[in-house]
Amino acid sequence: MADVEDQPPVPVQTHRGNRPEIVGGDEPESPFPVELAGPVQRGFGRGGKDLGCPTANLPEDTLHKLASVTKTGIYFGFAQVSPPDDQPDALTEEERKVYPMVMSLGWNPYYKNEKMTAEVHIMYNFRHDFYGFPMRVIVLGYIRPELDYISREALIDDIETDKRVGVNSLARPGYKKYATDPFFPS
Numbered sequence: 072m073a074d075v076e077d078q079p080p081v082p083v084q085t086h087r088g089n090r091p092e093i094v095g096g097d098e099p100e101s102p103f104p105v106e107l108a109g110p111v112q113r114g115f116g117r118g119g120k121d122l123g124c125p126t127a128n129l130p131e132d133t134l135h136k137l138a139s140v141t142k143t144g145i146y147f148g149f150a151q152v153s154p155p156d157d158q159p160d161a162l163t164e165e166e167r168k169v170y171p172m173v174m175s176l177g178w179n180p181y182y183k184n185e186k187m188t189a190e191v192h193i194m195y196n197f198r199h200d201f202y203g204f205p206m207r208v209i210v211l212g213y214i215r216p217e218l219d220y221i222s223r224e225a226l227i228d229d230i231e232t233d234k235r236v237g238v239n240s241l242a243r244p245g246y247k248k249y250a251t252d253p254f255f256p257s
């Protein structure tokens with residue numbers, strides 16, 4: 072695992088420029104799709120829920136797989152959570168479906184993290200936490216670099232835009248088809 076000495080400088084968001092509402096071409100571009108799987112890890116508990124984006128962290132070993140082929144930043148794709156073998160009824164039918172996700176890969180400069188993380192925000196209103204449950208993710212494209220923020224509101228604003236950009240970008244046929252990829256158990 073890289074440590075704080077490896078942390079690159081991160082630009083500070085200084086103005087609310089217009090951001091595009093859709094990113095990437097008609098099809099995912101290399102190195103995507105990237106498939107990741109692992110049990111959900113506990114986050115830092117700084118209040119992703121308060122930010123309107125509760126996140127499910129991927130384990131560190133899956134993170135290296137992605138970090139070796141891409142840069143830090145905000146990504147979009149699809150994700151699915153499954154019940155653990157010993158708790159087959161722990162998720163409802165709705166909760167087991169494949170949903171759009173946005174993911175932050177990096178150092179979370181706003182929170183001055185010392186470790187890299189891959190935090191996945193699944194666009195479904197889960198009623199409870201699911202730490203330790205198996206999660207599968209297909210990363211399909213890059214949205215923007217990670218930024219440092221002058222305020223929490225500015226971060227929330229950008230995360231709301233990320234969600235819209237993710238949903239819009241995934242609606243194209245070249246991306247939508249991954250929601251039914253055999254990688255996701257039915």
Ligand SMILES: Cc1cc2nc3c(=O)[nH]c(=O)nc-3n(C[C@H](O)[C@H](O)[C@H](O)COP(=O)(O)O)c2cc1C
Binds near residue numbers: 179
């Ligand atoms: C789509 C998305 C975009 C994010 N963008 C940034 C960012 O640009 N800068 C930053 O410092 N953190 C960013 N974050 C990280 C959030 O600050 C972090 O996920 C949140 O604080 C949850 O932390 P927790 O796991 O401790 O609850 C982003 C998270 C998501 C899901």
